Amino acid sequence: MTLSRRSILGLSVPLCSALALKAQEAKSNTEKLPRKWGAAPTAEFAPQRVILGWTGDPAHTQAITWRTDKRAETPQVQFAPASANPDFVSGAATVPAKAGSLDVGEGRTVGTYRANLQGLKPDTHYLYRAGDGKNWGEWFEFHTASDQPQKFRFLYVGDAQNDIKSRWSRVIRAAYAKAPNSAFIIHAGDLVASGYRDDLWGEWYDSMEFIAATIPSLAVVGNHELEKPAGTPKSLALPAIWKQEFAYPQNGPGLPENESYYFDYQGVRFLSLNVNLLENEKNFDANRPAIGQMVAWVDKALDNNPNRWTIVTQHQGMYSMAEKRNYVKMREMLLPTYEKYGVDLVLQGHDHLYARSHKIAGGKVVAGDARGIVYMISVSGPKMYEVTPTFEPLMAKVIPHTQMFQTIDVDQNKLVLRAYSPESEQLDGFQLEKKGGHSIYSELPKTETADAAVE
Numbered sequence: 120m121t122l123s124r125r126s127i128l129g130l131s132v133p134l135c136s137a138l139a140l141k142a143q144e145a146k147s148n149t150e151k152l153p154r155k156w157g158a159a160p161t162a163e164f165a166p167q168r169v170i171l172g173w174t175g176d177p178a179h180t181q182a183i184t185w186r187t188d189k190r191a192e193t194p195q196v197q198f199a200p201a202s203a204n205p206d207f208v209s210g211a212a213t214v215p216a217k218a219g220s221l222d223v224g225e226g227r228t229v230g231t232y233r234a235n236l237q238g239l240k241p242d243t244h245y246l247y248r249a250g251d252g253k254n255w256g257e258w259f260e261f262h263t264a265s266d267q268p269q270k271f272r273f274l275y276v277g278d279a280q281n282d283i284k285s286r287w288s289r290v291i292r293a294a295y296a297k298a299p300n301s302a303f304i305i306h307a308g309d310l311v312a313s314g315y316r317d318d319l320w321g322e323w324y325d326s327m328e329f330i331a332a333t334i335p336s337l338a339v340v341g342n343h344e345l346e347k348p349a350g351t352p353k354s355l356a357l358p359a360i361w362k363q364e365f366a367y368p369q370n371g372p373g374l375p376e377n378e379s380y381y382f383d384y385q386g387v388r389f390l391s392l393n394v395n396l397l398e399n400e401k402n403f404d405a406n407r408p409a410i411g412q413m414v415a416w417v418d419k420a421l422d423n424n425p426n427r428w429t430i431v432t433q434h435q436g437m438y439s440m441a442e443k444r445n446y447v448k449m450r451e452m453l454l455p456t457y458e459k460y461g462v463d464l465v466l467q468g469h470d471h472l473y474a475r476s477h478k479i480a481g482g483k484v485v486a487g488d489a490r491g492i493v494y495m496i497s498v499s500g501p502k503m504y505e506v507t508p509t510f511e512p513l514m515a516k517v518i519p520h521t522q523m524f525q526t527i528d529v530d531q532n533k534l535v536l537r538a539y540s541p542e543s544e545q546l547d548g549f550q551l552e553k554k555g556g557h558s559i560y561s562e563l564p565k566t567e568t569a570d571a572a573v574e
C-alpha cells in the first residue's frame with residue numbers, strides 16, 4: 120500500500136486534531152454545495168441504466184431512457200451544446216420525461232423514464248444528464264446525425280447472451296476502444312439469455328456502462344429475448360423491459376408480437392426485423408397471416424427507400440451455419456423481397472460463430488459485380504456452436520470459437536466491414552463499392568493493418 124501525500128501529512132499531527140480538521144473541511148464543503156457544486160443523488164433516485172436510442176430522426180432527435188429504484192416525481196433531462204467551459208450547465212434546456220413503472224420481480228418495482236429531445240441541430244455534439252430536478256446523474260454526451268448522406272462508422276455485435284458481465288464485457292470495451300466515434304451499435308439479438316430476467320439485463324448494463332449512455336443501441340429481437348422463466352409457457356411476447364428500455368421508431372408492421380422498425384442514417388436505411396415468427400416452422404401455418412403482414416411491411420419499407428444503401432438486421436440466419444438449422448420458410452418468405460429491392464448486407468446472430476458469405480443471389484454465389492447480397496453471422500459472447508457444412512460453400516470466411524465485434528464504415532460510394540477479435544486483431548473484412556444501382560464486392564487486401572483500418 121502506498122501512502123498519499125495527505126495521509127503522510129496526517130501522521131505528523133495528532134490524530135484528534137487531524138480528524139477535527141477533516142470534519143471542519145467536510146462541513147464547509149457541504150455548506151458550499153448548494154451554491155456551486157451539485158450534490159450526489161440519493162441512492163433511490165440515482166439514474167441507472169441510462170441508454171440512448173431513437174424514436175425519431177437521428178439528425179434532430181435523441182431518446183434517453185433510464186430508471187431509478189424509487190419512482191421520481193419530476194423526471195427530466197437537461198441538455199446543452201457541448202463546451203469545454205464547465206459553465207455549459209447554465210445554458211442547459213430542460214425537457215420533462217415520461218414516467219412508468221416496471222415490475223422487475225422479487226417484489227421490486229422500479230421507476231422508468233424516457234425523454235425525447237427534439238429540434239436538435241444535425242451533426243452536433245451535445246451534453247445531457249438525467250434526473251428529477253434535484254437528483255442528477257453525470258453529464259453524458261451524444262452526437263446527432265448529419266441530415267445529409269455522409270461518411271460514418273457503426274458497430275455490429277452478435278449474441279452477448281451468456282456470462283455477460285464475466286466474459287462479454289471485454290468485447291464491448293474492445294469495440295469501444297477501436298471505434299469510440301461510432302454513430303450507434305447494432306445488437307443482432309440474444310443480448311441476454313432470458314429477456315424476462317432483470318438480473319441478466321443488469322449484467323448487460325454493467326458491461327455497457329457509459330457506452331450505453333453515449334452511443335445509441337439499436338437492437339433486434341432474438342429468440343432469447345422471448346425466453347421466459349422455467350415453467351412458464353413459451354410465446355412470442357416480448358418482455359416489458361425490452362419495450363421500456365430500448366427506444367426505436369414505432370414504424371413497424373403493427374403486429375402485437377412483432378417489434379420491427381426501420382430508420383435512416385446518413386444515406387443508409389437500416390431495417391431491424393424480428394423474424395421469430397419464422398423460426399419454428401411447425402407453427403408456420405398458424406402464423407401465416409402475421410407472417411404475411413410482416414413481409415408486406417418489409418416490402419413497403421424497402422420500396423419506399425430514398426437511401427443508396429440498405430442494411431437489414433435479423434437474429435436468425437438466412438443461411439444458418441449451426442447444426443440442425445435451416446430456415447427454409449424464412450428464405451422463401453423474405454429472400455425474394457430482399458433481392459428485389461437490392462438489400463446490400465444482412466447482419467445476423469443466433470449461430471454462435473462467425474460466418475461471412477460471398478455475394479449471393481438466388482441461393483448461389485455470384486460474381487462480385489453482379490446483383491446480390493452479403494450475409495453475415497457473428498457472435499460477441501462466450502457461448503459457441505460447432506460449424507455445420509450445409510451452407511459452407513456460400514461462405515467466404517468462417518471463424519468458430521472466437522468472440523468478435525465488427526466495425527462498418529459507410530460513405531455514399533463505399534461500405535467497408537472489418538471484423539475483430541477482442542484483442543483488436545483484424546480477422547476478416549470486405550468492401551462493397553457502389554457503381555450505378557448495385558455494388559462491387561471484394562475482399563479487403565490482406566496487407567491492410569488494423570491501424571490503417573481506422574480512417
Ligand SMILES: [Fe+2]
Binds near residue numbers: 278280309343469471
Ligand atoms: Fe443465441
